[in-house]
Amino acid sequence: MKSDNSVLKASSNHPFDIIQGGMGIGVSNWRLAQSVAQQGQLGVVSGTGIDTILVRRLQVGDIDGVFRQALSQFPIPEMAEQIVADYFIEGGKPDDQPFKLLPMPDLDMDRLRQELLIVANFVEVFLAKQGHDGFIGINYLEKIQIPTLPSLFGAMLAGVDYVLMGGGIPLSIPGCLDGLSKMEPVELKLSVEENIDGIEFSHRFNPKEFYSGELNELKRPKFLAIVSSEIVAKTMIRRGSGEVDGFVVEGHTAGGHNAPPRKTGSEEPASFGVKDVANLDRIKAIGKPFWLAGGCASPQALEEAKSKGARGIQVGTAFALSNESGVLPEIKQEVIEKSLNGSLEVMTDFQASPTGYPFKLACINHALHAKSERRRDRICDLGYLRELYYKGNGKLGYRCPGEPEKQYLSKGGCNEKTVGKQCLCNGLAATIGLEQTRKGIKELPIITLGDDLSFITKLATDTMTGYAAKEVISYLKSNKPVGA
Ligand SMILES: Cc1cc2nc3c(=O)[nH]c(=O)nc-3n(C[C@H](O)[C@H](O)[C@H](O)COP(=O)(O)O)c2cc1C
Structure with missing residues (x-):
């Protein structure tokens, strides 16, 4: 079925009621989004x-x-050709050999490193946009700041329609989208730990340094901020650097990272409570379109969201387990089977993520996640989740609570933060079959899912063949009562 999006575009500002949530890394790949x-x-x-x-x-x-x-479609051919020359291996690398690593992203990234970010983001959006005239968005995490500006530029070169961002309060992003759309230099304010001198650090990026041709304008994508509360939504409107076009209001049952629980003062260990439920009346009163996320994968949830004033829903887990997603087929199958026989456990791990945010983990054989079972020598070699810290004398350093403890502590990190940390960068790469191999040992996958898997009984009637993203959408739009 091909929808008539030209009609939809003309009739409404955001002509969709379902957003397939952005899922890193590589879970919501171009095939799924397409x-x-x-x-x-x-x-x-x-x-x-x-x-x-x-x-x-x-x-x-x-x-x-x-x-x-x-x-080959990238507008500056030399940039793309260099990447193919540096990384393409005809027939693939031998399975027992490690992947060639990129230098970890930092403020001193050389030109080639930035080009890689630009081109890679272009490629993913370009592919997702083929074969239809619908809309494609790209998702980033606010906590990961250094790659953001070149990444946005690459996605915009491919004509991305929406940028969605959560995992923090992305105040600088709307203004950066405005600037990049005019091919102007932009600046992203950086969060820096222990910044005792109160210096403002930022990442500056000038698109014209990378694109010297005749290009003075790019489409400004719409910006949807992913928020957990009306407070964050209001902050985005009040203090955001430009237009916020809407919100995804995500609850703590959602897959991936969750916003940290709001403290009531007495909770130990950490847990979510009533304070962590967004006040939708107040969000509605802001007057921007919004979509609800977290455990919304049912036709009833879609209807209910609309009845509360939302445009619709954002769904992640149901799409993560669909045939098109990047998750390895054997992992999807195991999750589906375990869910159907009632043995799947999904937990909120308040320690695992180096970001310090709660992170949902599913316990499956492919991804033994329990700390005792998951033996791994700590190593940080992808570095996306490294935090910036102030070293004094105007200098910045980089550290990750998931790196070897000694190394982290030597950079002034505190011991407490290292407890229970997992390497999400490497673990999530393994979940999509791109795991690193070191001395013949392969990284184990980490699988994140939302709490609500009730859609599985409706969608995965055949565990061998699974289900397509199209079936998720038909189901969500079917408006059948549960159990029918
Ligand atoms: C495998 C997986 C990875 C995710 N990764 C991200 C991410 O990188 N960025 C993000 O903003 N949200 C991420 N999410 C959250 C989804 O975009 C979506 O908001 C959420 O899954 C909705 O709740 P549900 O899982 O109950 O459908 C992820 C979710 C899953 C299941």
């Missing part, structure tokens, strides 16, 4: 770690040639 957009809904690719993903896809041989084909 399928969703073909159904007239908003397909969202993940821009997180997409540079590493692209160079690994090239190192495993780009079997069907799709990435080289997309690279």
Whole structure:
């Protein structure tokens, strides 16, 4: 089915009621987003770690040639050609050999490193936009700041329609989108730990340094901030650097990272409570369109969201388990089977993520996540979740609570923060089959899912064949009562 999006575009500002949530890394890939957009809904690719993903896809041989084909469409051919020359391996690297790593993102990134970010984001959006005239968004995490500006530029070169961002309060982003759309230099304020001198650090990016041709304007994508409360939504409106076009209001049952619980003073250990439920009346009163996320994968939830004033819903987990997503098929199958026989456990881990945010973890054999079972020598070699800290004398350092403890402590990190940390960068790369191999040992996957898996009984009637993204959408739009 091909939806008539030209009609939709003319009739409404945001002509979709379902957003397929951005899921890093590489879970909401271009194929998934494309399928969703073909159904007239908003397909969202993940821009997180997409540079590493692209160079690994090239190192495993780009079997069907799709990435080289997309690279050949990049408007500055030399940039894309350099990447192919540096990373493509005909026939793929030997399975027991490690992937070639990129330098970790930092403020001193050289030109080639920035080009990789630009090109990789372009490629993912370019591919997602093929074969339909629907809408494609890209998702980033506010906590990951250094790659953001070149990434936005790359996505905009491919004509991305929406930028969605959560995992923090992305105040600088709307203004950066305005600037990039006019091909002007932009600046992203950086969060820096222990910044005792109160110095304002920022990342500056000038698109004209990378694109010297005749290009003075790019489409300004719409910006949707992912928020957990009316307070954050209002802050975005009051203090955001430009237009916020709407909100995704995400609850703590959602897959991926969750906003930290709001403290009531007595909770120990950490847990979510009534204070962590957004006040939708107040969000509605802001007057911007919004979509609800977290446990919304049912036709009833879609209707209910609308009855509360939302435009619709954002759904992640149901799409993460669909055939098109980047998650390895054997992991999807195990999750579905375990869910059907009642043995799947999804927990909120308040320690695992180096970001310090709660993170949902599913316990499956492919991804033994319990700390006792998950033996891994700590190593930080992708570095997306490194935090910036102030070293004094105007200098910045980088550290990750998931790196070797000694190293982290030597950079002034506190011991408490290292407890229970997992390497999400490497673990999530393994979940999409792009795991690193070191001395013959492969990284284990980490799988994140939302709390609500009730959709599985409706969608995964055959655990071997699974289900397509199109079926998720038909189900969400079916408005059948549960159990029918
Ligand atoms: C596998 C997975 C990865 C996710 N990664 C991200 C991410 O990188 N950025 C983000 O903003 N949200 C992320 N999310 C959240 C989804 O975009 C979506 O908001 C959420 O899954 C909705 O709740 P649900 O899982 O109950 O459908 C992720 C969710 C899943 C299941």
